[in-house]
Amino acid sequence: MSMTEDTATPKRPSGFWSYANPVKFLGLSERVLPALWGLAALSLIVGLIWGFFFTPDDFRQGSTVKIIYLHVPSAMMAINAWVMMLVASLIWLIRRHHVSALAAKAAAPVGVVMTLIALCTGAIWGQPMWGTWWAWDPRLTSFLILFLFYLGYIALWEAIEDPDTAADLTSVLCLVGSVFAVLSRYAVNFWNQGLHQGASLSLDKEENVADVFYIPLLVCIAGFVLLFLALVLYRTGTEIRLRRTRALQAREARL
């Protein structure tokens, strides 16, 4: 099934939904991507250098605190990537826009890498602070479970040959998985009290990370968000082109 059939519909959608048209989507992403890459690189370079070299050591944790500039943004993006996949899956199930399904597919590997970065930096940070690489703490365990969900999701995409069937099934899995991921989060909380500190970046709390760490951390988070957006746009473009190539090859073969 060709991707450009959507354009033949008599009433052209406008606004946000018009980008469900792959041609328009590719046009936009090509215009936006250079700026996104640039901004992501800029804020990551500024944030990381600022964080690593121009912030004081913590009085208890020493210089190990600086891994926070990788740990917290990647952990946030690991969860946000799943939320984005959930939204994209819903859009695919309800409105049948191929771009949306492909965006969900494109986001999964990025999300799994973010989860891995969060787990690894957490282990590296945990070793000097808690004296152990791993503990069955609720937050750590939830992340491990999230990692498993990502693996299953990607494996299901890979296993099914027909692209529309794969998109449908992975979307259903993403919906069900989201419910169970939240359930697991609370179950794990119930199961074990942990070592990990509570949320330290809330906007409405008295006790937060001190400002010297907070501002470069925000820059790093912005960098990770931009990087994620750029990667997902880029990968979605690749998926669209890949599918178009397949459609062309199929047409060639028929002639």
Added chain:
Amino acid sequence: MTALLRRDLKLAVRAGGGFGLGLAFFLIVTVLVPFGVGPQSELLSRIAPGILWLGALLACLLSLDRLLALDWEDGTLDLLATSPLPLEAALSIKALAHWITTGLPLVLAAPVLGILLNLPTAGYGWLVLSLLLGTPALSVIGTFGAALTVGVKRGGLLMSLLVLPLYVPTLIFGAEAARRGATGMDPLTPLLMLAGITAGVVAIMPFASAAALRVNLR
């Protein structure tokens, strides 16, 4: 609906011993654990509730690929999908049949295997109760996994990867209830949570399973 249930039960009991395999697997796992961790009875009685829960869960998981695969191959599922019975109901019945042939025997066998693992006396009732409440959820969630992967050739391993993370909440609350019962603590909270999960899953999951199966039958 009763006809479908009766048919599934008959097939499970008659077709090549699929009925007893789950039980035998449960027995083997339980026997292997002391070889792995050593024969000290205090250690065994401490981990017994968790091991029995885990064994029951794995036995459930292994029998899932028979749940829909045979009906998929001989076209029964297509007939079911076109029959006046909603696919959601058909899948609920199939999950029920799976529970009666796999889950229920496991529940009944668990106390016997508990003796092997030196389960404390106080724990037997709670173990059986928690398994009785929890195994229906395992069957229903497993039906969803089977419906997702029924179109994939040799999808058994993939199905395990998809289903096991979904089993996490059930396992946590079930094993926790059995553990608390065995150590003399109050197991009511995890039992209620477990019952809640089972009730919710039984109510909602067939819709997801049916959606997945419809995609596969398209």
